[in-house]
Amino acid sequence: MTEPKPDRQIFHCDCNSFFASVEETFRPELRSVPMAVAGDPESRHGIILAKNERAKKYKISTAETVWSAKKKCPELVLVPPRRQTYSEFCERVNAIYEQYSPLVERFGVDESFIDVTGCLRSFGGDALKCANEIRERVKREIDITISIGVSWNKIFAKLGSDYKKPDAVTNINRENWKEIVFPLPASDLFFVGRKTADALGKMGVRTIGDLANFDRDLLVRRFGKFGEQLFINANGLDASPVLAAGEGEAIKSVGNGYTFKRDLLSESDVKTAVAYLSDSVATRLRKHDFKCRVVQVAIKDTNLQSITRQMTIAAPSHLASEIGAAALELIAKHWKAGKPIRTLTISGENLVPADQAESEQLSLFDEPSARNNERNEKLELTLDKIRERYGSKAVITGNILGNDLGIRDNVNK
Ligand SMILES: [Mg+2]
Structure with a gap:
């Protein structure tokens, strides 16, 4: 008989009101007024990306417009976002996490999973002691607060970081989980x-x-x-691992690969293939109500040598236009133009529920691209409806029509 494996100890660390907290480290006086970081503070249509504790009291919420937030709180101070600074803070916070375990999986700009199983010797095996030390170090060294969920699986750890915040640790263990989670x-x-x-x-x-x-x-x-x-x-039965940076595989992913009737050679071959594959990935994401944060391409050449490359996109997406653009960018960057491609696979990784993604801080889009996005969204949702009614072959996107690559129709079932 084999001994049952001991439970893992997993943390989910979430920076509280991340963008707003970073702004406060530069201008501490902002702590005493209601303040929000907004996409375009000058425009009524600008979107609230993050708000501080004071602003929360006015029930201002992420993703609402500046206009509506100002209605709730006319004295609200608005600050424009600084992407570069936020990602520098993200690096610094993760550098602390990485001192506690080699298994740190970043999940967006302000969240990370850490698997500390086997890294607790200096804490006498006490995960909570370790979590509290991390929480206090981030506060002391970086001047922002985090909340941490501790559990034996990633799903409950994530619930835990949201359960009590800011500046808190919640332990969801075998004894209390039903009481907290149910x-x-x-x-x-x-x-x-x-x-x-x-x-x-x-x-x-x-x-x-x-x-x-x-x-x-x-x-x-x-x-x-x-x-x-x-x-x-x-039921707390999820066993998905915390993946160290560069380990590739995400919590969940949606992908589609194709070995073409003949190798892809020209730029237009590649574009046709990318249009076809990203359409299929995007349709499946929408069907399951997900968006992806990361786009990955795997390319196999005629000797069956392959490379896999991925990138994080500006905001989570379920649109073929955006997934395809990212895939083309990756191919242009990592594959010699004209070098034959036998098999191409595109996947969306690091999935998030679509409506969760909508309100996510990462959506730092500026106004014109937001409008563009809205148009693509409408177009692609319409395609979904037509295909639902008339079958997957009903709509074939323009550049796929008449190809000689073996692509006949949209294979989404
Ligand atoms: Mg956060």
């Missing part, structure tokens, strides 16, 4: 977006406890493989 709304659970929450609500599932106690087979029948994952997540 009463929370199902929509708090990782991967449960608005659409999924609505569908669950119709089945009478409102809390994570409802979900955990629901019939597993019924969930599978209703949502497929995703339903199984929901059941697993709600």
Whole structure:
């Protein structure tokens, strides 16, 4: 008989009101007034990206417009965002995390998972002691507060960092998990977006406890493989690993690869293939109500040598136009123009529920690209509807038409 493996000790660390907190380190006087970082503070349509503790008292929320926030709090101080500075702070915070474990997985600009199992010797095995030391060091050395969730799996660790904040540690362990996790709304659970929450609500599932106690087979029948994952997540059975930087594989990903009838040679071959593959990836993301933070391409040449490269995109996306643009950028950067490509795979990695992504701080888009985005979004959602009604072959995007690469239609099922 083999001994059961001991539980892992996983932290999810979340910087509290990250952009606003960083601004306060430069201008401490902002701490005593309601303040928000806004995409375009001069415009009524500018979007609130982060707010400080004082502004929270006015119920100002992320992703609302400057106009609506000012209505709630006319004296609100608005500060424009500084991407470069935020990513420098992100580096500094993660440099502290990395002193505690080699397994630090960044999840967006202000969140990271850390697996400290096996790194707790100097804490006498006490994960909470370790978490509190990290929390205090970030506060002392970087002057921002973080909240940490501690649990045996990533899903509950993430719930924990949100459970009590700012500047707090929440331990969700085998003894207390049902008490803490079960009463929370199902929509708090990782991967449960608005659409999924609505569908669950119709089945009478409102809390994570409802979900955990629901019939597993019924969930599978209703949502497929995703339903199984929901059941697993709600019951603390998720075993996905914390991945160190560069380990590639994400928590979950959606990808599509194709070996073409003939090798891709010209720029237009590559564009056709990318259009086809990113359309298929984007359609599947939308179908499951996800956006991806990272776009990855894998390229195989005629000797079956392959490379895999990825990039984080400016804001999470489920649009073929954006995923395709990122894929083309990666190919242009990492593959010699004209070198034959036998197989190309595009995937969306680091998935987040679409509606969670919408309100995410990362959406630092400026106004014109936001409008552009909205237009692409409408177009692609319309494609989804047509395909739903008339089948996947009903719409073939322009540059795919008449190709000799073996691509006949959209293979999304
Ligand atoms: Mg945060």
